[in-house]
Amino acid sequence: MNTPLVSLVEAGKTYGQLDVLNAMTMSLNEGEVLGLFGHNGAGKTTMMKLILGVISPSRGTVEVMGMAPDSKAAWYSRSKVGYLPENVSFYEQLTGLEVLTYFIKLKGFANKVGKKHAIDLLEQVGITHAMNRQVKTYSKGMRQRLGLAQAFIGEPKLLLLDEPTVGLDPIATRDFYKTVDQLKSNGSSVILCSHVLPGVEQHIDRAMILSTGQLLATGTLTELRQQAALPVVIKPFSFKAEKLHDVIAKNDKLSRFLKSVCENTLIVPEQEKLTVLKQLLSLDVLDDIHVESANLEQVYQHFLEKNDVKIQKNTPVGKCE
Amino acid sequence: MNQILTVANKEFHDGLRNRWLLSITLIFALLSVGLTYFGAAASGAVGVTSLSTTVASLASLAVFLIPLIALLLSYDSFVGEQESGTLLLLLTYPISKSQLLLGKFIGQGGIISLATLLGFGASAVLLYVQSGDTDIFSAFGLFISSAILLGLSFIAISYLISLSVSEKSKAAGFALIIWFLFALAFDLALLALLVGVEDGVTQQGLTQLMMLNPADIFRLVNLSGLDSSDVNGALSVAINANLSQTQLVTALVGWVVLPLALAILIFKKKTL
Numbered sequence: 001m002n003t004p005l006v007s008l009v010e011a012g013k014t015y016g017q018l019d020v021l022n023a024m025t026m027s028l029n030e031g032e033v034l035g036l037f038g039h040n041g042a043g044k045t046t047m048m049k050l051i052l053g054v055i056s057p058s059r060g061t062v063e064v065m066g067m068a069p070d071s072k073a074a075w076y077s078r079s080k081v082g083y084l085p086e087n088v089s090f091y092e093q094l095t096g097l098e099v100l101t102y103f104i105k106l107k108g109f110a111n112k113v114g115k116k117h118a119i120d121l122l123e124q125v126g127i128t129h130a131m132n133r134q135v136k137t138y139s140k141g142m143r144q145r146l147g148l149a150q151a152f153i154g155e156p157k158l159l160l161l162d163e164p165t166v167g168l169d170p171i172a173t174r175d176f177y178k179t180v181d182q183l184k185s186n187g188s189s190v191i192l193c194s195h196v197l198p199g200v201e202q203h204i205d206r207a208m209i210l211s212t213g214q215l216l217a218t219g220t221l222t223e224l225r226q227q228a229a230l231p232v233v234i235k236p237f238s239f240k241a242e243k244l245h246d247v248i249a250k251n252d253k254l255s256r257f258l259k260s261v262c263e264n265t266l267i268v269p270e271q272e273k274l275t276v277l278k279q280l281l282s283l284d285v286l287d288d289i290h291v292e293s294a295n296l297e298q299v300y301q302h303f304l305e306k307n308d309v310k311i312q313k314n315t316p317v318g319k320c321e
Numbered sequence: 322m323n324q325i326l327t328v329a330n331k332e333f334h335d336g337l338r339n340r341w342l343l344s345i346t347l348i349f350a351l352l353s354v355g356l357t358y359f360g361a362a363a364s365g366a367v368g369v370t371s372l373s374t375t376v377a378s379l380a381s382l383a384v385f386l387i388p389l390i391a392l393l394l395s396y397d398s399f400v401g402e403q404e405s406g407t408l409l410l411l412l413t414y415p416i417s418k419s420q421l422l423l424g425k426f427i428g429q430g431g432i433i434s435l436a437t438l439l440g441f442g443a444s445a446v447l448l449y450v451q452s453g454d455t456d457i458f459s460a461f462g463l464f465i466s467s468a469i470l471l472g473l474s475f476i477a478i479s480y481l482i483s484l485s486v487s488e489k490s491k492a493a494g495f496a497l498i499i500w501f502l503f504a505l506a507f508d509l510a511l512l513a514l515l516v517g518v519e520d521g522v523t524q525q526g527l528t529q530l531m532m533l534n535p536a537d538i539f540r541l542v543n544l545s546g547l548d549s550s551d552v553n554g555a556l557s558v559a560i561n562a563n564l565s566q567t568q569l570v571t572a573l574v575g576w577v578v579l580p581l582a583l584a585i586l587i588f589k590k591k592t593l
Contacts, residue, residue, distance in 0.1 A: 086406075
């Protein structure tokens with residue numbers, strides 16, 4: 001645990017004149033799940049490629065399991081790394097089983113062990129029924145599952161997943177996160193890149209938000225929420241909505257948090273949450289109450305908007321519904 | 322070594338699955354059997370023609386076909402995998418770029434070698450059954466091995482194309498241009514040089530120029546031992562220059578090794 005599995009120190013990548021990644025410093029410990037967020041071209045894929053050793057950093061250092069991933073010395077550790085690229089279409093004319101067996105062999109498994117491992121993995125991602133069919137007959141979701149099975153080969157110590165849930169139905173997505181949790185409890189580290197923000201939150205330990213090669217924010221979700229200082233949305237409910245509205249409007253401590261556009265919705269800063277809640281609970285007319293902290297999506301938007309002032313605030317934090 | 326064999330095995334099976342092996346073998350077998358039997362039809366006779374005529378006709382056809390087939394077989398080897406994203410994925414595996422390239426070369430080279438051996442070997446066997454002449458095997462042995470080298474050379478050349486471009490369609494275009502240059506244009510240019518420019522090149526110079534084209538080396542290997550009546554064009558001049566078969570075959574091997582080494586170099590420098 002003392003040495004991080006992955007560490008980047010001031011690592012940057014330049015293609016010609018273009019800085020795609022700027023002085024990135026981060027570390028990932030064993031058994032940690034890191035979420036990597038950012039719009040297209042933010043440098044997520046470049047960062048993954050640096051960690052994978054497919055490209056070499058233009059500046060700074062990258063270390064994976066104590067070695068530079070693009071060096072010869074890191075050769076052996078490559079079989080301990082799983083990767084799911086963002087856009088991959090496997091050999092169409094091969095069957096799912098053949099594709100997976102090929103990749104398993106390349107990871108250094110012997111023939112017999114490999115075949116069994118392939119079937120186990122296909123079962124894990126739930127496409128055993130189609131394993132003897134050519135990949136060209138697969139749906140998008142099935143291809144994605146095949147890609148995941150490929151990334152899970154050999155119980156990797158480090159998993160890098162670029163948009164893993166694209167094309168997966170809700171049940172497959174749930175199964176996928178279950179596998180991630182399981183790998184995590186076995187001590188594997190995962191770096192997860194995603195656009196689909198809802199659902200990711202409870203599975204990641206830390207998040208990094210990137211934009212145009214810059215690190216905007218990093219930390220646990222709680223830390224990010226504090227940094228963003230986003231308000232809490234409190235929605236008191238009563239069967240007598242009119243009356244509730246009147247009571248709140250008359251109460252000085254509550255009325256200042258009322259938002260004009262949304263009826264009976266209070267936008268409260270995190271530190272005043274409890275005071276406001278106590279006030280509300282003392283009201284007789286109250287029948288129910290709904291408290292909503294800022295979610296990952298709002299935190300993400302907050303940091304992006306802070307970074308780019310030109311972006312119009314078209315989706316203000318703390319919506320009515 | 323294991324990694325190379327794994328890739329080679331996959332590529333070879335791809336060749337079987339796509340019916341490449343079958344169709345190339347059939348094309349070669351039909352051509353060679355046809356030429357063996359009906360090669361003399363032009364002179365009014367049907368039946369097995371002389372050995373030197375047969376090899377000469379086969380060589381003149383193979384020199385167009387083999388490069389084309391090799392280029393078609395391999396032009397998308399890398400650019401195709403790059404487009405589908407599997408190349409990037411493979412590079413994160415414990416396999417080096419040279420292992421991947423050599424594996425592909427062995428697999429696809431195996432397809433073209435086997436097809437050449439089976440296809441042309443068929444007519445050698447046929448000729449032997451007809452005449453019982455054991456000279457057939459030495460003549461066809463040289464022809465088939467040089468044809469295999471020619472095929473391997475063009476596979477290596479198509480890797481150069483496949484690694485240098487970023488789109489499959491571009492690779493196809495370049496492959497066609499390369500084929501046209503080596504199989505057709507080069508010879509025409511040589512002929513123009515010979516005829517058009519008086520004392521432009523010496524016989525020695527011409528032969529040296531021909532070393533710049535693997536297809537011409539292949540022609541020289543196969544035609545230099547034959548009666549000059551079966552040979553025409555720029556070749557007949559070059560043939561009289563004395564280059565030993567060993568030198569010619571070495572030059573052809575060079576045309577396999579050099580493009581292959583260059584391809585590895587390009588692959589190593591390539592960023593994805």
